[in-house]
Amino acid sequence: MSSNSSDSQPVASQGLLAQLTELSSTPYPALANSALLLATPVVSPAVASPTAVANGRSFWTSFSRPKYVGPSSKTALLFGAAQALGGWIIYDGDLESGSGFLAAWSALYLIVGGRGSVKALRYGRVWPLLLSSAAFTNTYFYGRRFIAGGFV
Structure with missing residues (x-):
């Protein structure tokens, strides 16, 4: 009793690109990015450890100003709230408009935190790179949907 209909393709046989494009018509990628950003102050503090900062510097310069690795709490909260608002617009x-x-x-998050996420790898931090990857994914798929006007 198997049906050989070519009209109904199983979801597993669709390409990942097609699945992500279809997912961009929902608020779920935006809400996932929002959750990642809002969890940032708890999961990955932006201030590097004093030993990581002091390596290669004198003792006194490491106490002059904290070294930030990744987004600050304010940045994470601002962009997390913006992502949640965009998800609500789509919902x-x-x-x-939501796209x-x-x-x-x-894209603004990539401008603000993109370079810092790559620099954070020097200190063994992968969380900022994960945030930038999620932002890039949202920029690409929601931007593609916005430019195409829903014809994607």
Whole structure:
């Protein structure tokens, strides 16, 4: 009793790109990014350990100013709230505006924290790179949906 209909493809046989493109019509990627950003102050503090900062420097310069690795708590809360708001816009039914809003705020996060996420790898921190990867994914798929006008 197997059906050989080519109209209904199982979800597993679709490509990952097609699945992510289809997922960009929902608020779930934005809410996942928001959850990651809002968890940042708890999961990965932005201030590096004093030993990581003091390596290669004199003793007194390491106490002059804390070395920030990754986004600060304020940055994480601001962009996390923006992602949650964009997810709410899509949930409320305005897919085009929500996609544009999320693409813009995700691109802004990449501008603000993109380079710092790569530099954080020097200190053994992968959380900032995870945040930038999520922001890039949202920028690409929501931006693609916004530019195509829902024809993706």
